[in-house]
Amino acid sequence: MPPPSPRPAGVRARLRALAREASKFGVVGAVAFSVDLVIFNLLRNDDIETLTAKTISTIVATTLAFAGNRFWTWRDEAHTHMARQYTTFFVLNAIGLGIALSCLAISHYGLGHFWPALRSQTADNIAGQLVGTAIGTIFRFWSYRKFVFRADTGRTPGVTSSSPTLP
Numbered sequence: 001m002p003p004p005s006p007r008p009a010g011v012r013a014r015l016r017a018l019a020r021e022a023s024k025f026g027v028v029g030a031v032a033f034s035v036d037l038v039i040f041n042l043l044r045n046d047d048i049e050t051l052t053a054k055t056i057s058t059i060v061a062t063t064l065a066f067a068g069n070r071f072w073t074w075r076d077e078a079h080t081h082m083a084r085q086y087t088t089f090f091v092l093n094a095i096g097l098g099i100a101l102s103c104l105a106i107s108h109y110g111l112g113h114f115w116p117a118l119r120s121q122t123a124d125n126i127a128g129q130l131v132g133t134a135i136g137t138i139f140r141f142w143s144y145r146k147f148v149f150r151a152d153t154g155r156t157p158g159v160t161s162s163s164p165t166l167p
């Protein structure tokens with residue numbers, strides 16, 4: 001006989017908690033993305049090299065995202081060693097930055113060699129800010145949950161102690 005399937009209420013509670021967590025992550029990410037976009041374009045307008053501008057804008061946005069995620073998105077999770085969290089967060093963001101820079105470099109320097117239109121500021125924004133950020137965001141959400149803002153064992157991520165416990 002197969003094991004009994006999880007109770008629907010348990011699955012719904014987990015999905016609601018995940019949706020709440022992803023929504024908060026999305027709000028923090030949207031604010032950080034806006035800051036990244038503005039700084040990147042200001043630096044590009046000042047003739048700062050494309051990859052340097054993206055690196056600077058990402059570092060500023062990452063600092064903002066760390067604060068938002070630590071103190072709002074995952075405020076109820078285990079926060080035992082802030083220096084370790086901060087370091088891990090930035091290492092994982094460096095990987096996310098690498099994803100965005102790769103998309104930007106492939107477009108601007110690789111494909112832009114054959115199609116000069118891909119060296120425009122609009123093409124740089126699409127490649128680095130939209131494509132690179134989208135792929136990097138998926139990686140960041142997974143890695144933050146897994147390595148930075150881990151749930152206490154025995155708790156469902158995103159479900160606070162005032163929420164009903166799940167078997």
